[in-house]
Amino acid sequence: MRKSIRFIHAADLHIDSPFVGLKHLPSQLFEKMKESTFLAFSKLISIAIKEQVDFVLLSGDLYDAEERSLKAQLRLKKEFERLAQAGIKVYVIHGNHDHLGGKWLDLDWPGNVHVFSSKQVELEIFSKGGTPHAYIYGYSYPSRSVIENMTTHYQKKDNHSVFHIGMLHGSIEGNKEHDVYCPFKISDLVSKDFDYWALGHIHKRQILHERNPIIAYPGNIQGRHRKEAGEKGFYLVAMHEDRASMEFISTEEVIWEDVELSISSLTSFSELISECQSAIEQFRKNQRSVCLTITLTGAGDLSRSLQSKETIQDLIDALNEEEAEYDPFVWVVKIVNQATDSIEKNPKLSSFFNDLHTTVENYQSFEEVIQPLAQHPLYRKYIAAFTLEEQKQLLAEAEQLIHKELVEQSEVKKS
Incomplete structure (x- = not known):
């Protein structure tokens, strides 16, 4: 019998977005806009600690650009350390904006953070009390443009006593509204027999498949322009043996x-x-x-x-x-x-x-x-x-x- 788990699924943080189109704002308002992505993520971390979730999934584009700033990395590290103190794991994949081929000053992350490989789809086991509760599969972009359908590389490891969760940064094949990276068909994801697909890349919150498996985009955590209107945030997910529930929680500062x-x-x-x-x-x-x-x-x-x-x-x-x-x-x-x-x-x-x-x-x-x-x-x-x-x-x-x-x-x- 599978054990229950609770986790946060977020994506597209775009920490340290420059908000170039808003430079005409009065200085104090512009500074508030630039700080908004940091504050939205800090709100997410506070909720994770309050809710005592088992882990946090971050499905790509944590940063806004491949040449991530030291400020952005230090702020992210500080929030990860808050999770470490609360005993909460973090699983990270990188996407097209923050691919692992970019340039940055490399920092050591706290031990509770696992960044998935850019060489192949990787399996990480989440355990609690010495017992595996979830198998988490993920892949980070090695460069900005990954146009291969990577779903063929997500292979479920046979274990019926755990939940199987896939993390993927990409879009539906044929989608013309966004740049197409790691294109997939919904049928590709369903056929993998996972329990949950934690998607990233699309900034509009949407559930592509409601059960067996759940396939979801949480959207980004802070709108950055008028095409990203409305509430922004993440999903709080609870999975049990025969059922699952999802709650959307908003985080936007503006x-x-x-x-x-x-x-x-x-x-x-x-x-x-x-x-x-x-x-x-x-x-x-x-x-x-x-x-x-x-x-x-x-x-x-x-x-x-x-x-x-x-x-x-x-x-x-x-x-x-x-x-x-x-x-x-x-x-x-x-x-x-x-x-x-x-x-x-x-x-x-x-x-x-x-x-x-x-x-x-x-x-x-x-x-x-x-x-x-x-x-x-x-x-x-x-x-x-x-x-x-x-x-x-x-x-x-x-x-x-x-x-x-x-x-x-x-x-x-x-x-």
Whole structure:
């Protein structure tokens, strides 16, 4: 009969992320952002100790870059030492960002830390009271780009009295939303007859397979830009003989949020500013620091003024003017303008705009359209494949541009 185990599954810490895109923040807020990845990991360690877990799994990209800083390593070592004092083991694999072919000043880790080999898939036995409780299998990247399907090298060692856990940093084969490393099929992982697959690389929390085995991405522990919105953290996992449970626990120090505001009923910029401020205050009530993206939607009289980039930037500056004085803060990082002129003024265009929106929503020929451009050597050298999210954003911008041009031309003809 297998013994019960409890562990934390985390990944993609990206300790010491530079947050280059936020250097325009006031200095005290920027320092808080740079410190956020460290604080999020420290929160994870405190919870591990409080919950008295058996071990912590870190499934790759502990650091943000292959040339990891001494500061990042020392902070990580300090947290590992806290776990060592509590008798908690740590199992680490390295991924594409922190592969073992990088350059850094090598530090000795505490004895409770095991870093898996980059030469082959390695088996490490977790024992408690002299009795094996889990077989943990892992592999670290020897270089940034590992494009082989490594699942063939994960071979289950026959032992029915322990749990079998695989640690893998990679993505589903054919996934175009992220750089594909260590590609795998879900069926590959299921066929290994493990109990749990602790995945890393994808920053969006998701469970790919709910049982026999559980296959999960915990996401990263701290969002770093507006595409990593919402709560970030790790899974607390409990495994028993015939059942398993998972609890997501958030760790982010600063959360990235999105809000949509319609301009349809607004007649002045004062009203727009008031609506934005009301949204900001709602987030402030949650007592957590927020990097906020405001998307303006709807159709109304303010839309033409909002076409100016200078106007949008002035609005952002006005909303952020005194925000550096707040702790926690709510900082508007971006305003996305999707507002349009009221089609009520152009009833003949209404049907066309509806058809246009339907076409954009169901458009499937993106790759075909850019194929001539993609064949150019400069394009192939400098531009990565567009993710699905980026494709949708480009299509939305194209729809907005067509909408704007047609409305303006219609008004010209009327005059």
